[in-house]
Each structure stands twice: as structure tokens, then as C-alpha cells.
Amino acid sequence: MYETTYHRPSSVDEAAALFAKGKEAKYLAGGHTLLPVMKQRLASPSDVIDLGKIKDLVGIEMSGDALTIKAATTYFDILQSADAKKAIPAIVHLTSVLGDPQVRYRGTIGGSIANNDPAADFPAAVLALGATVKTNKRSIAGDGFFKGLFSTALEDGEIITAISFPIPARAGYSKMRHPASRFALTGVFVVKTKAGDVRVAATGASQNGVMRVPAVEAALKANWSAGALDNVTISTDGLLADIHGSSAYRANLIKVMAQRAVTAAG
Template sequence: MYQTTYHRASSVDEAASLFGKSSEAKFLAGGQTLLPVMKQRLASPSDVIDLAKIKDMIGVEASGDTLTIKAATTHYDVATSDAAKKAIPALAYLASLIGDPAVRYRGTIGGSIANNDPAADYPAALLALDATVKTNKRSIAAGDFFKGLFTTALEDGEIITAVSFPVPAKAGYAKMRHPASRFALTAVFVAQTKSGEIRVAATGASQSGVMRVGAIEAALKANWSPSAIDSVNIPASGLLADIHGTADYRANLVKVMAQRAVAAAG
């Protein structure tokens, strides 16, 4: 690791102010991506501004038809949150599948979506549940937030403060774990909103990052059941391929995981 200056911010405003004073600052949340990259000397921020101890950024709250997860809440806290398990059990389940226990105790929802790894779990939930990303400047719909591999709508210095999820009528998540990294080799989140909209998002599959799967949404709109997906054709073109999964295999997983997510959603 190169020399860097560590700051522990006590408020969002302080964090934003510290960022503005530095030439090449990075925000640190759970550190599950940034710290390994720094240790490998692939990133050399002049300043690291820690958001993980800002009290206003930690917690899970359900209110009416909305579940709000503050940005520095760890995966472990979401997975074990009574509010999350009651409002959107599929979301708490998703959090319980992220990485391994060490990752879940450190990693945060804000860090995960800001990084937007193409195989991360949370982006699929945000997209399928039509969540809203709250920052210190504005609100961004999930559909507008994810912009491709490791890219988001966040502006330089903008801080995610929370994610709010409309409570769906039904939702389910199914994940094929990457055997080494425990990211999603491919995972699918399905949701039926209270207004009847069907939204399906896949992560770990596309070369462009998290994606809606229109063909499966259409099939489920006609018939909300796993078997409705049998006849859907998912093309392998544009899908990721690596030593753990060919593009054909991932295309199959998009269907199979969607079917299992629907079965789990009930």
C-alpha cells in the first residue's frame, strides 16, 4: 500500500467537505474492494475518507410501503434485520449470500452499489425492486443509477446516504455462487410490484453489468410461474465468459435462476 491519509468522517457534510479539500480522495465504506486494490498498489488515493462510522448512515427502517437501508449498513445487519426480513425477505436473503461472513461483517450496501461490480448481488435487487438511491445531493432511480461495468450516475464527491425500496407484492432471489470469489456467477432477482408490474434483473451475466431481462418479464407477466420461463430464449451473445462459466452456461443460469427465484417468491 502506498502512503495515504486516513480520515474518519463523523457526518455526511464533513465527509463531503474533506473530499473537496483533497486532490485524489476516495470514500471508504466497508473497504471490501478499495482496500485490496490499494494493498496491491493498483489504487493510490491521497486521502481515504471513512464513511462507515457515520451514525446517520447506518440502519434499516420500514415505513409504510418503503424499506430504507442507510448506505453504511453492513450486509450482515441487513441479513439479520427484522424489518428487512419482514418487509422484503428476498432482500435479507440476498444479503445473507454476499461473499462470506468476513465480507458481510464489513461490506455495506452503499459501497456495493457505488462500486457496481458486474457480479455484485445488490444491483439486481435495486433494479428489480425499482429502488431509489438517495445521495447527499439528490435521488436517483435504480434504472438510471447503474451505467455499466463499475460505472454509476454518481458525480465526483457525491455520497450515497441510503437506498429506499418499495415493498413489493412478491419477490425472490436465486444465486449461483462463483466458486472462488462468492460473487454471483449469475443471480436473478424477480419482483412483482404492488401495482402488478413484473421486474426481473440479472447480475453476473452480462458484459455490461446488471441488466433487466425483458423476455422473462414478459413471460412472467403472462403467467407468474417457473414453467412460464421454460420457453424463453436467452441469447448467449453479450454475456460474460470466464474459466468458471461460459456464456452459454450463464444464459442457461439466467433462466434457471429466474425460475428458482419465482418459485422462492411464491
């Protein structure tokens, strides 16, 4: 690791000010990606600004029609949340199959979606549920937030403060774990909204990161059941292929995971 300056601000404004002052500053929101690449000397931020101690960024709130999870809330806290379990149990399930206990104690939802790893779990939930990403500057619709591999709509220095999930009629998440990394080899989040719309997002499968799956959405909109997907074909175009899964295998997983997610959603 190259030398860096570590900061632990107590407010979002202070964090943003530190970022603006730093030459090549980075926010730390869990650190499962940033710290390993720093240790490998593949990243050398001048300043590391830890968002984990900002009280305003931690907590889970329920309103009538939305579950709001503040950005620096850890996965562990989401797992413990009675509100989350009641409002959107699929999110709690997703959290329970994310990483391992050490990761869940330290990792945060904001860190996950800001990083937008193409195999991360939470982007699938944000996209499928049509969540709103709130930042220190604005609100961004989930559909417009993810911009391809490790890329988002966030501007330089912009800080996610919370993610607001509309409470769906039904939702489910099913994930095939990558054998080595335990990220999603493919994970699919299915949602039936209270308005009767169907939204499906897949992670781990596409070369462009998390994506909607229109073929599955159409079939489920016509018939919300696992069996409705039996004859759906997922194109391999644009899907990832590596030593752990061909694109044909991932296309199959999108369908199979969608079916299992629907079954789990009930």
C-alpha cells in the same frame, strides 16, 4: 500499499468537505474492493475517507410502502433486521448468500452499489425492485443508477445516503455462486410489484453489469410461475464468458436462476 491519509468523519457534510479538499480522495464503505487494490498498488488515493462511523448513514427504516436502508448499514445488520425480514425477505436472503461472515460484518450496501461490480448481488435488488438511491445531493431512480461496469450515475464526490426499496407483492433472489470468488456467477432477482408489474434483474451475466431481462419479465407477466420460463430463450449476446462460465452457460443460468427465484418468491 502507498501512503495515504485516513479520515473518519462523523457527518456526511464533513465527509464531502474532506473529499473536496483531497487531491485524489476515495470513500471507504466496507473496503472489500478498495483495500485489496490499494494493497496491490493498483490504486493510490491521497485520502481515504471512511464513511463507516457516520451515524446518519446507518440504520434500517420502514415506512408504509418502502424499506429504507441507509448506505453504511452492514450486511450483517440487514440480516439481523426484523423490518427487512418482514418487508422484503428476498433482500435478507440475498444478503445471507453474499460473501462470507467476515465480508458481511464489514461490507455495506452503499459500498456495493456505488462500486457496481458486475457480479455484485445488491445491484440486482436495486434494479429489480426499482429502488430509489438517495444521495447528499439528490434522489436517483434505480433504473438510471447503474451505467455499466464499475460505473454509476454518481458524480465525483457524491455520497449515497440511503436506498429506498418499494415493498413488492412478491420477490425472490437466486444465485449461482462463482466457484472461486463466491460473487454471483449469475444471480437473478425477480419482483412482482404491488401494481402487478414484473421486473427482473440479472447480475454476473452481462458484459455491461447488472441488467434487466425483458424476455423473462414478459413471460412472468403473462404467467407468474417457474414453468412459464421453460420455453424462454436467453440470448448470449453481450454476456460474459470466462474460464468459469461460457456465455451459453450464463444464458442458461439466467433462466434457471429466474425459475428458482420465482419458486422462492412464491
